[in-house]
Amino acid sequence: MGAITVDAVSKVFTSRTEKQVMALREISLEVKEGEFVVLLGPSGCGKTTLLRIMGQLEAATVGTVTIKSSKGGGDSTIGFVFQEPTLMPWRTSEDNVGLPLELTGVHKKDRLRRVGEMLELVQLAHARRKTPAQLSGGMRQRVSIARALVHDPDVLLMDEPFGALDAQTRDMMNIELQRIWMQNPKTVVFVTHSVAEAVFLGDRIVMLGINPGHVHSITEVNLPRPRTMEMAESQEFRELVAELREQIGDVQRSDYIPISV
Ligand SMILES: Nc1ncnc2c1ncn2[C@@H]1O[C@H](COP(=O)(O)OP(=O)(O)OP(=O)(O)O)[C@@H](O)[C@H]1O
Ligand SMILES: [Mg+2]
Known part of the structure; x- marks a missing residue:
């Protein structure tokens, strides 16, 4: 922290x-x-x-x-969550949450384990294969929160x-x-x-x-x-x-x- x-x-x-x-x-x-x-x-x-x-x-x-x-x-x-979810529309929840780890070169097996934990945390394990268009506004923001937390940041900054x-x-x-x-x-x-x-x-x-x-x-x-x-x-x-x-x-x-x- x-x-x-x-x-x-x-x-x-x-x-x-x-x-x-x-x-x-x-x-x-x-x-x-x-x-x-x-x-x-x-x-x-x-x-x-x-x-x-x-x-x-x-x-x-x-x-x-x-x-x-x-x-x-x-x-x-630092993890960020903005007013608009800023998720990639063509990526599933799992792939959106995993993106920060992909960018930093985390190995696929470790990445999927961590992404799984985060989706559990925001109670969206059942929606891991869905794309943003298939989710409600609240669910999309929960995906954003999971993405912001996936690399275990020291601080979480949230703008409305x-x-x-x-x-x-x-x-x-x-x-x-x-x-x-x-x-x-x-x-x-x-x-x-x-x-x-x-x-x-x-x-x-x-x-x-x-x-x-x-x-x-x-x-x-x-x-x-x-x-x-x-x-x-x-x-x-x-x-x-x-x-x-x-x-x-x-x-x-x-x-x-x-x-x-
Ligand atoms: N990139 C920018 N260029 C010029 N002025 C800016 C820029 N960003 C913000 N401002 C000005 O700085 C002030 C503060 O803006 P800011 O967006 O931080 O307010 P806010 O408290 O977040 O407002 P809101 O509640 O509407 O989101 C405003 O007067 C705004 O016009
Ligand atoms: Mg503002």
Whole structure:
């Protein structure tokens, strides 16, 4: 597993019109080993940008991100799950999940064993020979989760993975993801703009403010695990959701104006 340190990260984008926009300003954040951290905030506050910088898909303009692997030595490894499943349409579940291992030259026998374990974990062993078109949206996202976990990454980064699913499937996927995570502990950073999803899943919720993106607040969620749908009806849960919704409202009404630099 990995611990993530984000140290004073700022990000400036230069658009085609040559106007520069500051998307993130001086973000500092620690994600502990095995922790489930949720990034929450209004549209455009920089959640995706921060996640992409954490995953080294994007460079910070200023500041650093360090991922320390508990395995020691070598580079840390990262698994990604995006809003769209990004599966290869002509590949079966098995071959999609195995792709990262194929690319790193893992021997076929070892690969199939590991892929089998991952498909068991996401409860899709029965669908291993199906292609994405033959799967439901929730099943496709479970294949994506299995693919992201197949090389046992130090950290798992998820950008609104359930944002395109209907409400009922989304609730089910939240329960599933919690089960997968408890069975296969990982350091997770999960982006959403659903407050209820954040409270259901997170150990800590990092609320980002907008223009430019900055850390507005950090909230610990002390509800016991496994969290259940009944728990989501409890007063404690509802109060936390209400409080965070109010914060998002404050963030959106704040005096910040977009900064051009
Ligand atoms: N490649 C880019 N070039 C220019 N500006 C960008 C680029 N990517 C993001 N931005 C800007 O940076 C800001 C943050 O965008 P980002 O996509 O990170 O927000 P977000 O919080 O993920 O939003 P959403 O909830 O809608 O997904 C926005 O103002 C966006 O327009
Ligand atoms: Mg986004």
